[in-house]
Amino acid sequence: MRIVSISENKEIEKRIAITPEMAKKYNSHGFKISISKNYGEHLGFNDKEYIDLGVEVSDNEKKIIDSADIIVQVGLPSDEKLSFLKSDQILIGVLDPYTNQDKLNDLVKKKIKNFSLELLPRITRAQSMDILSSQANLAGYKAVVDSFSVFEKAIPMMMTAAGTVSAAKVLIVGAGVAGLQAIATAKRMGAIVYATDVRAASKEQVESLGGKFLTVEGSENLETEGGYAKETSDDFKKKQEDLLAETLKKIDIVICTALIPGKKAPLVLNERMINNMSSGSVIYDLAAIQGGNTALTQLDKVVVKNGVKIIGETNILNKLPTSASNLYAKNVFNFVSNLYDQKNKKININLEDEIIEKTLLK
Numbered sequence: 622m623r624i625v626s627i628s629e630n631k632e633i634e635k636r637i638a639i640t641p642e643m644a645k646k647y648n649s650h651g652f653k654i655s656i657s658k659n660y661g662e663h664l665g666f667n668d669k670e671y672i673d674l675g676v677e678v679s680d681n682e683k684k685i686i687d688s689a690d691i692i693v694q695v696g697l698p699s700d701e702k703l704s705f706l707k708s709d710q711i712l713i714g715v716l717d718p719y720t721n722q723d724k725l726n727d728l729v730k731k732k733i734k735n736f737s738l739e740l741l742p743r744i745t746r747a748q749s750m751d752i753l754s755s756q757a758n759l760a761g762y763k764a765v766v767d768s769f770s771v772f773e774k775a776i777p778m779m780m781t782a783a784g785t786v787s788a789a790k791v792l793i794v795g796a797g798v799a800g801l802q803a804i805a806t807a808k809r810m811g812a813i814v815y816a817t818d819v820r821a822a823s824k825e826q827v828e829s830l831g832g833k834f835l836t837v838e839g840s841e842n843l844e845t846e847g848g849y850a851k852e853t854s855d856d857f858k859k860k861q862e863d864l865l866a867e868t869l870k871k872i873d874i875v876i877c878t879a880l881i882p883g884k885k886a887p888l889v890l891n892e893r894m895i896n897n898m899s900s901g902s903v904i905y906d907l908a909a910i911q912g913g914n915t916a917l918t919q920l921d922k923v924v925v926k927n928g929v930k931i932i933g934e935t936n937i938l939n940k941l942p943t944s945a946s947n948l949y950a951k952n953v954f955n956f957v958s959n960l961y962d963q964k965n966k967k968i969n970i971n972l973e974d975e976i977i978e979k980t981l982l983k
Contacts, residue, residue, distance in 0.1 A: 625689040628657040635942035638693040643950040708732035719883040755948035761802030777811020795879035796823035877914035886911040900928025909933030
């Protein structure tokens with residue numbers, strides 16, 4: 622059984638799907654492994670490190686894919702590389718079926734089995750495979766660090782003979798995995814942290830991390846069975862807008878993390894609300910790739926409005942590619958292990974397994 626991975630387009634994706642540590646684990650399960658030449662060089666994983674583990678390294682990506690039983694990637698490969706795939710092969714990655722529907726339908730027609738890992742169910746057994754959680758943790762941390770680096774004041778309260786420096790006030794919009802990590806990171810660095818979320822269950826989580834939860838008057842629990850946020854009603858949006866407009870007058874830094882799977886990110890901060898913020902404040906919009914949580918977010922740009930900096934990134938994890946790759950590669954290994962029948966040495970696509978059934982694109 623051969624598992625392979627080819628280089629991502631490093632201009633847009635620096636993460637990799639097989640690290641040397643995971644190559645060793647695949648070997649112990651009896652897999653043969655092939656990767657592209659210079660596959661992990663940019664992360665400090667040179668080809669010799671892989672070769673010493675028994676990995677085959679080649680500069681012929683067509684040949685690599687042709688030999689594969691399973692192809693593991695971070696994102697969907699280019700059209701040219703997808704054309705190399707053949708029937709009965711398995712493709713695993715963050716395939717973004719909402720955006721790439723036509724391409725993936727073509728692969729299904731070719732009898733290629735596609736597993737999109739962002740569709741994993743939120744169940745206990747899937748936690749070790751949960752790429753959304755592992756990557757969002759890092760994103761929430763990095764968004765806070767980057768925001769603090771461009772904020773031109775001190776973060777913690779400081780008492781000196783010359784006077785007292787007040788602690789920075791941070792608002793986290795969306796208390797999912799990224800938001801909770803952002804709360805924890807901001808608190809560790811001495812900020813006063815507020816948070817808001819449409820899911821009622823988030824209040825206890827926010828407060829357990831030392832954050833202050835902003836509750837919209839008369840709000841209901843807007844959470845799906847899978848643990849994600851639902852779209853809000855117009856009445857809720859108006860109440861949330863009023864609450865945030867007043868709160869933002871005293872906030873220094875906002876971290877936006879609100880997302881709805883498969884849909885445009887909800888607009889949470891409009892231009893009027895941003896105008897309420899003090900000059901020198903910072904907004905980091907982690908939802909930028911899906912349209913952004915603010916009316917002024919632009920991808921890969923820092924927009925300055927009345928002295929407020931609004932930062933939008935295509936892929937913040939490209940700033941932490943080694944840590945992100947280590948976690949992602951472990952998630953993928955755990956997913957493949959669940960898919961692989963170790964006793965009979967073959968892939969077992971058991972559609973009675975919720976993990977397999979939910980991630981397989983049909």
